[in-house]
Amino acid sequence: MNPKRRSALQNILGIASAPLLINPIDSFGQQGLGPIDGYDLIITGGRVIDPSQKFDQIADIGIRNQKIVEIKPQLTKKSAQTINASGKIITPGLIDLHAHCYPQVSAIGLPADELVYLTGTTTFVDAGDAGANNFSAFKHYIAAQARSRMYAFLHISSIGLAGFPVGEMKNMEYANIDLAARTLNENTDILLGIKVRESLDVVGENGIEPLRRAVLAAERSGVKGARVMCHIGNAPGDLSVLLDTLRPGDILTHAYSGAGNNTVQNGKLIAAALEAKKRGVIIDVGHGGGSFDFTIAEPAIQQGLIPNTISSDLHAYSGNSPSIPYLPNVMSKFLTLGFTINEVIAMTTSHPGKIINRDPLLGTLKNGASADIT
Ligand SMILES: [Zn+2]
Incomplete structure:
Protein backbone atom coordinates (compact mmCIF):
# COMPACT_ATOMS: atom_id res chain seq x y z
CA MET A 1 0.00 0.00 0.00
CA ASN A 2 1.19 3.51 -0.78
CA PRO A 3 2.67 4.92 2.48
CA LYS A 4 0.57 8.09 2.27
CA ARG A 5 -2.63 6.15 1.93
CA ARG A 6 -1.60 3.78 4.72
CA SER A 7 -1.04 6.69 7.07
CA ALA A 8 -4.43 8.18 6.12
CA LEU A 9 -6.10 4.85 6.77
CA GLN A 10 -4.32 4.46 10.09
CA ASN A 11 -5.51 7.89 11.12
CA ILE A 12 -9.06 7.05 10.23
CA LEU A 13 -8.81 3.88 12.27
CA GLY A 14 -7.29 5.83 15.16
CA ILE A 15 -4.08 3.86 14.95
CA ALA A 16 -0.80 5.63 15.76
CA SER A 17 1.04 6.57 12.61
CA ALA A 18 3.70 3.95 13.02
CA PRO A 19 4.57 0.87 11.00
CA LEU A 20 1.41 -1.22 10.79
CA LEU A 21 1.93 -4.08 13.20
CA ILE A 22 -0.89 -6.39 14.11
CA ASN A 23 -0.49 -8.58 17.15
CA PRO A 24 -0.50 -12.04 15.59
CA ILE A 25 -2.42 -13.50 18.54
CA ASP A 26 -5.22 -10.91 18.17
CA SER A 27 -5.35 -11.49 14.46
CA PHE A 28 -5.85 -15.21 14.98
CA GLY A 29 -8.36 -14.41 17.68
CA GLN A 30 -10.41 -12.43 15.21
CA GLN A 31 -10.54 -15.53 13.07
CA GLY A 32 -11.66 -17.65 16.00
CA LEU A 33 -8.24 -19.23 16.50
CA GLY A 34 -7.11 -19.46 20.12
CA PRO A 35 -3.61 -19.48 21.61
CA ILE A 36 -1.43 -22.51 20.91
CA ASP A 37 -1.88 -23.90 24.42
CA GLY A 38 -5.57 -22.98 24.67
CA TYR A 39 -8.79 -23.43 22.71
CA ASP A 40 -10.50 -21.85 19.74
CA LEU A 41 -13.84 -22.29 21.44
CA ILE A 42 -15.12 -23.38 24.83
CA ILE A 43 -18.73 -24.34 25.47
CA THR A 44 -19.22 -23.79 29.17
CA GLY A 45 -21.56 -24.92 31.88
CA GLY A 46 -23.94 -27.19 29.96
CA ARG A 47 -25.13 -30.63 31.03
CA VAL A 48 -23.00 -32.73 28.72
CA ILE A 49 -24.61 -36.07 27.87
CA ASP A 50 -22.52 -38.41 25.76
CA PRO A 51 -23.81 -41.99 26.00
CA SER A 52 -20.83 -43.29 23.98
CA GLN A 53 -18.62 -42.72 27.04
CA LYS A 54 -21.37 -42.86 29.69
CA PHE A 55 -20.72 -39.20 30.42
CA ASP A 56 -23.45 -37.11 32.05
CA GLN A 57 -22.41 -34.08 34.07
CA ILE A 58 -22.09 -30.31 34.00
CA ALA A 59 -18.86 -29.66 32.12
CA ASP A 60 -16.98 -27.45 29.70
CA ILE A 61 -15.97 -28.63 26.23
CA GLY A 62 -12.69 -27.33 24.78
CA ILE A 63 -12.36 -27.24 21.01
CA ARG A 64 -9.30 -26.68 18.88
CA ASN A 65 -8.85 -27.05 15.12
CA GLN A 66 -12.49 -28.15 14.85
CA LYS A 67 -11.85 -31.11 17.14
CA ILE A 68 -12.84 -31.84 20.72
CA VAL A 69 -9.71 -31.76 22.84
CA GLU A 70 -10.98 -31.79 26.42
CA ILE A 71 -14.18 -32.19 28.44
CA LYS A 72 -14.24 -31.56 32.16
CA PRO A 73 -15.75 -29.21 34.71
CA GLN A 74 -14.28 -25.72 34.51
CA LEU A 75 -11.60 -25.65 31.86
CA THR A 76 -9.20 -22.83 32.67
CA LYS A 77 -7.06 -22.33 29.56
CA LYS A 78 -7.67 -19.32 27.34
CA SER A 79 -10.05 -19.50 24.42
CA ALA A 80 -10.70 -17.20 21.46
CA GLN A 81 -14.46 -17.67 21.81
CA THR A 82 -16.83 -18.88 24.50
CA ILE A 83 -20.42 -20.04 24.38
CA ASN A 84 -22.26 -20.09 27.68
CA ALA A 85 -24.52 -23.15 27.62
CA SER A 86 -25.65 -23.23 31.23
CA GLY A 87 -29.18 -24.55 31.53
CA LYS A 88 -28.80 -26.42 28.24
CA ILE A 89 -28.19 -30.06 27.34
CA ILE A 90 -25.14 -30.64 25.16
CA THR A 91 -24.92 -33.82 23.09
CA PRO A 92 -22.96 -35.13 20.14
CA GLY A 93 -24.44 -33.69 16.93
CA THR A 340 -34.29 -42.04 30.05
CA ILE A 341 -32.77 -38.96 28.48
CA ASN A 342 -29.48 -40.87 28.17
CA GLU A 343 -31.18 -43.72 26.29
CA VAL A 344 -33.00 -41.33 23.98
CA ILE A 345 -29.78 -39.48 23.18
CA ALA A 346 -27.96 -42.78 22.55
CA MET A 347 -30.67 -43.65 20.00
CA THR A 348 -29.90 -40.46 18.06
CA THR A 349 -26.09 -40.35 18.44
CA SER A 350 -23.98 -43.40 19.27
CA HIS A 351 -26.43 -46.04 18.01
CA PRO A 352 -26.94 -44.56 14.52
CA GLY A 353 -23.23 -43.65 14.44
CA LYS A 354 -22.35 -47.34 14.82
CA ILE A 355 -24.93 -48.37 12.22
CA ILE A 356 -23.46 -45.90 9.72
CA ASN A 357 -20.06 -47.39 10.57
CA ARG A 358 -17.99 -45.01 8.46
CA ASP A 359 -16.19 -43.07 11.21
CA PRO A 360 -15.43 -44.45 14.69
CA LEU A 361 -15.77 -40.94 16.11
CA LEU A 362 -19.24 -40.22 14.73
CA GLY A 363 -21.94 -39.74 17.37
CA THR A 364 -19.50 -39.17 20.23
CA LEU A 365 -17.80 -36.33 22.07
CA LYS A 366 -14.62 -38.34 22.72
CA ASN A 367 -11.32 -36.50 22.43
CA GLY A 368 -10.30 -36.23 18.79
CA ALA A 369 -13.87 -36.38 17.49
CA SER A 370 -14.95 -33.60 15.17
CA ALA A 371 -16.49 -30.72 17.10
CA ASP A 372 -19.92 -31.69 15.95
CA ILE A 373 -22.09 -30.75 18.90
CA THR A 374 -25.75 -30.08 19.53
ZN1 LIG B 1 -39.30 -41.81 4.70
Whole structure:
Protein backbone atom coordinates (compact mmCIF):
# COMPACT_ATOMS: atom_id res chain seq x y z
CA MET A 1 0.00 0.00 0.00
CA ASN A 2 1.19 3.51 -0.78
CA PRO A 3 2.67 4.92 2.48
CA LYS A 4 0.57 8.09 2.27
CA ARG A 5 -2.63 6.15 1.93
CA ARG A 6 -1.60 3.78 4.72
CA SER A 7 -1.04 6.69 7.07
CA ALA A 8 -4.43 8.18 6.12
CA LEU A 9 -6.10 4.85 6.77
CA GLN A 10 -4.32 4.46 10.09
CA ASN A 11 -5.51 7.89 11.12
CA ILE A 12 -9.06 7.05 10.23
CA LEU A 13 -8.81 3.88 12.27
CA GLY A 14 -7.29 5.83 15.16
CA ILE A 15 -4.08 3.86 14.95
CA ALA A 16 -0.80 5.63 15.76
CA SER A 17 1.04 6.57 12.61
CA ALA A 18 3.70 3.95 13.02
CA PRO A 19 4.57 0.87 11.00
CA LEU A 20 1.41 -1.22 10.79
CA LEU A 21 1.93 -4.08 13.20
CA ILE A 22 -0.89 -6.39 14.11
CA ASN A 23 -0.49 -8.58 17.15
CA PRO A 24 -0.50 -12.04 15.59
CA ILE A 25 -2.42 -13.50 18.54
CA ASP A 26 -5.22 -10.91 18.17
CA SER A 27 -5.35 -11.49 14.46
CA PHE A 28 -5.85 -15.21 14.98
CA GLY A 29 -8.36 -14.41 17.68
CA GLN A 30 -10.41 -12.43 15.21
CA GLN A 31 -10.54 -15.53 13.07
CA GLY A 32 -11.66 -17.65 16.00
CA LEU A 33 -8.24 -19.23 16.50
CA GLY A 34 -7.11 -19.46 20.12
CA PRO A 35 -3.61 -19.48 21.61
CA ILE A 36 -1.43 -22.51 20.91
CA ASP A 37 -1.88 -23.90 24.42
CA GLY A 38 -5.57 -22.98 24.67
CA TYR A 39 -8.79 -23.43 22.71
CA ASP A 40 -10.50 -21.85 19.74
CA LEU A 41 -13.84 -22.29 21.44
CA ILE A 42 -15.12 -23.38 24.83
CA ILE A 43 -18.73 -24.34 25.47
CA THR A 44 -19.22 -23.79 29.17
CA GLY A 45 -21.56 -24.92 31.88
CA GLY A 46 -23.94 -27.19 29.96
CA ARG A 47 -25.13 -30.63 31.03
CA VAL A 48 -23.00 -32.73 28.72
CA ILE A 49 -24.61 -36.07 27.87
CA ASP A 50 -22.52 -38.41 25.76
CA PRO A 51 -23.81 -41.99 26.00
CA SER A 52 -20.83 -43.29 23.98
CA GLN A 53 -18.62 -42.72 27.04
CA LYS A 54 -21.37 -42.86 29.69
CA PHE A 55 -20.72 -39.20 30.42
CA ASP A 56 -23.45 -37.11 32.05
CA GLN A 57 -22.41 -34.08 34.07
CA ILE A 58 -22.09 -30.31 34.00
CA ALA A 59 -18.86 -29.66 32.12
CA ASP A 60 -16.98 -27.45 29.70
CA ILE A 61 -15.97 -28.63 26.23
CA GLY A 62 -12.69 -27.33 24.78
CA ILE A 63 -12.36 -27.24 21.01
CA ARG A 64 -9.30 -26.68 18.88
CA ASN A 65 -8.85 -27.05 15.12
CA GLN A 66 -12.49 -28.15 14.85
CA LYS A 67 -11.85 -31.11 17.14
CA ILE A 68 -12.84 -31.84 20.72
CA VAL A 69 -9.71 -31.76 22.84
CA GLU A 70 -10.98 -31.79 26.42
CA ILE A 71 -14.18 -32.19 28.44
CA LYS A 72 -14.24 -31.56 32.16
CA PRO A 73 -15.75 -29.21 34.71
CA GLN A 74 -14.28 -25.72 34.51
CA LEU A 75 -11.60 -25.65 31.86
CA THR A 76 -9.20 -22.83 32.67
CA LYS A 77 -7.06 -22.33 29.56
CA LYS A 78 -7.67 -19.32 27.34
CA SER A 79 -10.05 -19.50 24.42
CA ALA A 80 -10.70 -17.20 21.46
CA GLN A 81 -14.46 -17.67 21.81
CA THR A 82 -16.83 -18.88 24.50
CA ILE A 83 -20.42 -20.04 24.38
CA ASN A 84 -22.26 -20.09 27.68
CA ALA A 85 -24.52 -23.15 27.62
CA SER A 86 -25.65 -23.23 31.23
CA GLY A 87 -29.18 -24.55 31.53
CA LYS A 88 -28.80 -26.42 28.24
CA ILE A 89 -28.19 -30.06 27.34
CA ILE A 90 -25.14 -30.64 25.16
CA THR A 91 -24.92 -33.82 23.09
CA PRO A 92 -22.96 -35.13 20.14
CA GLY A 93 -24.44 -33.69 16.93
CA LEU A 94 -27.71 -35.56 16.43
CA ILE A 95 -27.85 -38.20 13.69
CA ASP A 96 -31.09 -38.79 11.83
CA LEU A 97 -31.06 -42.27 10.28
CA HIS A 98 -34.18 -41.63 8.20
CA ALA A 99 -34.66 -38.22 6.58
CA HIS A 100 -35.34 -36.92 3.07
CA CYS A 101 -32.76 -34.41 1.88
CA TYR A 102 -32.68 -34.37 -1.90
CA PRO A 103 -34.49 -31.14 -2.77
CA GLN A 104 -35.39 -30.43 -6.40
CA VAL A 105 -35.09 -34.04 -7.59
CA SER A 106 -36.94 -36.08 -5.01
CA ALA A 107 -40.50 -34.82 -4.81
CA ILE A 108 -40.36 -34.72 -0.99
CA GLY A 109 -36.76 -33.67 -0.26
CA LEU A 110 -35.73 -30.77 1.97
CA PRO A 111 -32.34 -28.98 2.09
CA ALA A 112 -30.38 -30.51 4.98
CA ASP A 113 -28.46 -27.39 6.00
CA GLU A 114 -31.67 -25.41 6.47
CA LEU A 115 -32.93 -28.05 8.90
CA VAL A 116 -29.94 -27.96 11.24
CA TYR A 117 -31.07 -25.09 13.47
CA LEU A 118 -34.62 -26.46 13.67
CA THR A 119 -33.63 -30.04 14.41
CA GLY A 120 -30.22 -30.05 16.10
CA THR A 121 -29.30 -32.63 13.50
CA THR A 122 -25.84 -32.49 11.95
CA THR A 123 -25.80 -35.88 10.19
CA PHE A 124 -28.62 -36.80 7.83
CA VAL A 125 -29.14 -40.21 6.27
CA ASP A 126 -31.24 -39.78 3.19
CA ALA A 127 -33.70 -42.66 3.03
CA GLY A 128 -33.99 -43.51 -0.63
CA ASP A 129 -34.75 -40.21 -2.33
CA ALA A 130 -32.22 -41.19 -4.96
CA GLY A 131 -32.22 -44.30 -7.11
CA ALA A 132 -29.46 -45.46 -9.43
CA ASN A 133 -30.52 -43.05 -12.22
CA ASN A 134 -30.31 -39.90 -10.13
CA PHE A 135 -27.84 -40.83 -7.39
CA SER A 136 -24.84 -39.16 -9.02
CA ALA A 137 -26.50 -35.74 -8.80
CA PHE A 138 -27.36 -36.40 -5.15
CA LYS A 139 -23.74 -37.22 -4.42
CA HIS A 140 -22.13 -34.35 -6.30
CA TYR A 141 -24.68 -31.53 -6.11
CA ILE A 142 -26.33 -32.20 -2.75
CA ALA A 143 -24.14 -34.23 -0.38
CA ALA A 144 -20.83 -32.78 -1.54
CA GLN A 145 -22.03 -29.20 -1.18
CA ALA A 146 -23.83 -29.55 2.15
CA ARG A 147 -22.17 -28.47 5.39
CA SER A 148 -24.22 -31.16 7.14
CA ARG A 149 -22.75 -34.64 7.02
CA MET A 150 -24.75 -36.83 4.65
CA TYR A 151 -25.12 -40.53 3.96
CA ALA A 152 -27.84 -42.30 2.04
CA PHE A 153 -29.74 -45.46 1.24
CA LEU A 154 -30.17 -45.99 -2.49
CA HIS A 155 -33.73 -46.74 -3.51
CA ILE A 156 -34.25 -50.06 -5.29
CA SER A 157 -36.38 -48.00 -7.69
CA SER A 158 -33.97 -46.43 -10.19
CA ILE A 159 -35.93 -43.15 -10.09
CA GLY A 160 -35.92 -42.95 -6.29
CA LEU A 161 -38.76 -40.75 -5.04
CA ALA A 162 -38.83 -38.45 -8.09
CA GLY A 163 -42.29 -39.72 -9.02
CA PHE A 164 -43.92 -39.30 -5.60
CA PRO A 165 -46.88 -39.52 -4.90
CA VAL A 166 -47.13 -42.14 -7.66
CA GLY A 167 -46.01 -45.41 -6.05
CA GLU A 168 -42.45 -46.02 -7.25
CA MET A 169 -42.83 -49.80 -7.00
CA LYS A 170 -46.07 -50.15 -8.96
CA ASN A 171 -43.89 -50.68 -12.02
CA MET A 172 -41.32 -53.36 -11.22
CA GLU A 173 -39.23 -52.45 -14.24
CA TYR A 174 -37.78 -49.65 -12.11
CA ALA A 175 -36.44 -52.21 -9.64
CA ASN A 176 -33.27 -53.08 -11.53
CA ILE A 177 -31.25 -55.29 -9.18
CA ASP A 178 -27.92 -55.15 -11.01
CA LEU A 179 -28.02 -51.39 -11.53
CA ALA A 180 -28.72 -50.81 -7.84
CA ALA A 181 -26.04 -53.33 -6.82
CA ARG A 182 -23.41 -51.67 -8.98
CA THR A 183 -24.28 -48.15 -7.79
CA LEU A 184 -24.01 -49.33 -4.19
CA ASN A 185 -20.71 -51.05 -4.86
CA GLU A 186 -19.22 -47.90 -6.42
CA ASN A 187 -20.33 -45.49 -3.68
CA THR A 188 -19.66 -47.07 -0.32
CA ASP A 189 -18.25 -43.76 0.93
CA ILE A 190 -21.80 -42.50 1.46
CA LEU A 191 -24.19 -45.33 0.55
CA LEU A 192 -25.16 -47.60 3.45
CA GLY A 193 -27.47 -49.94 1.54
CA ILE A 194 -30.78 -50.20 -0.29
CA LYS A 195 -34.12 -48.61 0.61
CA VAL A 196 -37.49 -50.05 -0.22
CA ARG A 197 -41.01 -48.92 0.69
CA GLU A 198 -43.48 -51.72 1.32
CA SER A 199 -46.99 -50.35 1.57
CA LEU A 200 -49.99 -50.95 -0.65
CA ASP A 201 -50.05 -47.44 -2.12
CA VAL A 202 -46.40 -47.84 -3.15
CA VAL A 203 -46.24 -51.42 -4.43
CA GLY A 204 -49.76 -51.97 -5.81
CA GLU A 205 -50.05 -55.61 -6.81
CA ASN A 206 -46.37 -56.39 -6.39
CA GLY A 207 -46.40 -57.67 -2.82
CA ILE A 208 -42.96 -58.04 -1.28
CA GLU A 209 -41.18 -58.51 -4.61
CA PRO A 210 -39.60 -55.02 -4.24
CA LEU A 211 -38.15 -56.07 -0.85
CA ARG A 212 -36.89 -59.33 -2.30
CA ARG A 213 -35.10 -57.37 -5.04
CA ALA A 214 -33.69 -54.90 -2.50
CA VAL A 215 -32.15 -57.79 -0.54
CA LEU A 216 -30.73 -59.30 -3.76
CA ALA A 217 -29.24 -55.93 -4.75
CA ALA A 218 -27.56 -55.56 -1.33
CA GLU A 219 -26.16 -59.09 -1.61
CA ARG A 220 -25.07 -58.79 -5.24
CA SER A 221 -23.29 -55.50 -4.53
CA GLY A 222 -20.59 -57.52 -2.80
CA VAL A 223 -20.42 -54.81 -0.14
CA LYS A 224 -19.85 -56.35 3.28
CA GLY A 225 -22.54 -55.23 5.71
CA ALA A 226 -24.74 -53.61 3.04
CA ARG A 227 -28.11 -53.07 4.70
CA VAL A 228 -31.68 -52.97 3.51
CA MET A 229 -33.94 -50.36 5.05
CA CYS A 230 -37.55 -51.45 4.69
CA HIS A 231 -40.48 -49.11 5.30
CA ILE A 232 -43.77 -50.63 6.47
CA GLY A 233 -47.22 -49.11 7.00
CA ASN A 234 -50.17 -51.00 5.53
CA ALA A 235 -47.73 -53.56 4.11
CA PRO A 236 -49.10 -56.04 1.57
CA GLY A 237 -50.05 -59.58 2.59
CA ASP A 238 -48.82 -61.25 5.76
CA LEU A 239 -46.49 -58.91 7.66
CA SER A 240 -44.71 -61.94 9.14
CA VAL A 241 -43.50 -62.99 5.68
CA LEU A 242 -42.06 -59.52 5.13
CA LEU A 243 -40.38 -59.48 8.55
CA ASP A 244 -38.91 -62.95 8.01
CA THR A 245 -37.23 -61.64 4.83
CA LEU A 246 -35.18 -59.07 6.77
CA ARG A 247 -31.64 -60.16 7.61
CA PRO A 248 -29.60 -59.33 10.71
CA GLY A 249 -28.42 -55.73 10.28
CA ASP A 250 -31.30 -54.76 8.01
CA ILE A 251 -33.49 -51.92 9.26
CA LEU A 252 -37.22 -51.98 9.88
CA THR A 253 -38.40 -48.37 9.70
CA HIS A 254 -41.83 -47.08 10.78
CA ALA A 255 -41.76 -49.94 13.30
CA TYR A 256 -44.56 -48.30 15.33
CA SER A 257 -46.75 -47.24 12.43
CA GLY A 258 -50.48 -47.47 12.92
CA ALA A 259 -51.26 -47.19 9.23
CA GLY A 260 -52.60 -50.77 9.01
CA ASN A 261 -50.98 -54.24 9.06
CA ASN A 262 -49.00 -53.12 12.11
CA THR A 263 -46.36 -54.80 14.27
CA VAL A 264 -49.03 -54.94 17.01
CA GLN A 265 -52.28 -56.69 16.07
CA ASN A 266 -55.19 -57.07 18.52
CA GLY A 267 -52.98 -55.72 21.31
CA LYS A 268 -50.24 -58.30 20.74
CA LEU A 269 -46.81 -57.79 19.21
CA ILE A 270 -46.64 -60.24 16.33
CA ALA A 271 -44.12 -63.06 16.87
CA ALA A 272 -42.20 -62.34 13.66
CA ALA A 273 -41.44 -58.79 14.86
CA LEU A 274 -39.91 -60.03 18.09
CA GLU A 275 -38.01 -62.73 16.19
CA ALA A 276 -36.65 -60.06 13.83
CA LYS A 277 -35.49 -57.98 16.78
CA LYS A 278 -33.84 -61.05 18.36
CA ARG A 279 -31.87 -61.97 15.24
CA GLY A 280 -30.46 -58.43 14.93
CA VAL A 281 -32.84 -56.53 12.67
CA ILE A 282 -32.54 -52.87 13.63
CA ILE A 283 -35.77 -51.32 14.88
CA ASP A 284 -36.09 -47.72 13.68
CA VAL A 285 -38.83 -45.18 14.43
CA GLY A 286 -39.16 -43.14 11.20
CA HIS A 287 -41.85 -40.93 12.73
CA GLY A 288 -42.96 -39.03 9.62
CA GLY A 289 -46.40 -37.52 9.23
CA GLY A 290 -48.37 -40.74 9.72
CA SER A 291 -45.95 -43.45 10.73
CA PHE A 292 -45.94 -43.29 14.51
CA ASP A 293 -48.83 -44.27 16.76
CA PHE A 294 -48.66 -44.32 20.56
CA THR A 295 -51.28 -47.10 20.68
CA ILE A 296 -48.84 -49.30 18.70
CA ALA A 297 -45.57 -48.04 20.24
CA GLU A 298 -46.65 -48.54 23.85
CA PRO A 299 -47.63 -52.24 23.64
CA ALA A 300 -44.83 -52.99 21.14
CA ILE A 301 -42.17 -51.62 23.48
CA GLN A 302 -43.72 -53.26 26.55
CA GLN A 303 -43.63 -56.59 24.69
CA GLY A 304 -39.99 -56.27 23.63
CA LEU A 305 -39.81 -54.31 20.38
CA ILE A 306 -37.34 -51.75 21.78
CA PRO A 307 -36.09 -49.21 19.22
CA ASN A 308 -32.40 -49.10 18.33
CA THR A 309 -32.69 -45.72 16.65
CA ILE A 310 -35.06 -42.77 16.76
CA SER A 311 -35.38 -41.08 13.38
CA SER A 312 -37.63 -38.35 12.08
CA ASP A 313 -38.62 -39.26 8.51
CA LEU A 314 -38.70 -35.50 8.03
CA HIS A 315 -39.69 -34.42 4.52
CA ALA A 316 -41.64 -31.75 2.71
CA TYR A 317 -45.01 -33.23 3.76
CA SER A 318 -44.33 -34.67 7.22
CA GLY A 319 -42.61 -31.42 8.25
CA ASN A 320 -45.95 -29.66 7.98
CA SER A 321 -47.96 -32.36 9.75
CA PRO A 322 -49.44 -31.61 13.20
CA SER A 323 -46.74 -33.28 15.29
CA ILE A 324 -43.85 -31.61 13.37
CA PRO A 325 -41.37 -34.49 13.45
CA TYR A 326 -38.20 -32.49 14.08
CA LEU A 327 -35.86 -34.96 15.73
CA PRO A 328 -35.95 -33.42 19.26
CA ASN A 329 -39.77 -33.51 19.19
CA VAL A 330 -39.69 -37.18 18.26
CA MET A 331 -37.09 -37.87 20.96
CA SER A 332 -39.31 -36.25 23.58
CA LYS A 333 -42.09 -38.74 22.76
CA PHE A 334 -39.77 -41.52 23.88
CA LEU A 335 -39.22 -39.79 27.22
CA THR A 336 -42.98 -40.05 27.74
CA LEU A 337 -42.75 -43.74 26.79
CA GLY A 338 -40.42 -44.31 29.73
CA PHE A 339 -36.93 -44.10 28.23
CA THR A 340 -34.29 -42.04 30.05
CA ILE A 341 -32.77 -38.96 28.48
CA ASN A 342 -29.48 -40.87 28.17
CA GLU A 343 -31.18 -43.72 26.29
CA VAL A 344 -33.00 -41.33 23.98
CA ILE A 345 -29.78 -39.48 23.18
CA ALA A 346 -27.96 -42.78 22.55
CA MET A 347 -30.67 -43.65 20.00
CA THR A 348 -29.90 -40.46 18.06
CA THR A 349 -26.09 -40.35 18.44
CA SER A 350 -23.98 -43.40 19.27
CA HIS A 351 -26.43 -46.04 18.01
CA PRO A 352 -26.94 -44.56 14.52
CA GLY A 353 -23.23 -43.65 14.44
CA LYS A 354 -22.35 -47.34 14.82
CA ILE A 355 -24.93 -48.37 12.22
CA ILE A 356 -23.46 -45.90 9.72
CA ASN A 357 -20.06 -47.39 10.57
CA ARG A 358 -17.99 -45.01 8.46
CA ASP A 359 -16.19 -43.07 11.21
CA PRO A 360 -15.43 -44.45 14.69
CA LEU A 361 -15.77 -40.94 16.11
CA LEU A 362 -19.24 -40.22 14.73
CA GLY A 363 -21.94 -39.74 17.37
CA THR A 364 -19.50 -39.17 20.23
CA LEU A 365 -17.80 -36.33 22.07
CA LYS A 366 -14.62 -38.34 22.72
CA ASN A 367 -11.32 -36.50 22.43
CA GLY A 368 -10.30 -36.23 18.79
CA ALA A 369 -13.87 -36.38 17.49
CA SER A 370 -14.95 -33.60 15.17
CA ALA A 371 -16.49 -30.72 17.10
CA ASP A 372 -19.92 -31.69 15.95
CA ILE A 373 -22.09 -30.75 18.90
CA THR A 374 -25.75 -30.08 19.53
ZN1 LIG B 1 -39.30 -41.81 4.70
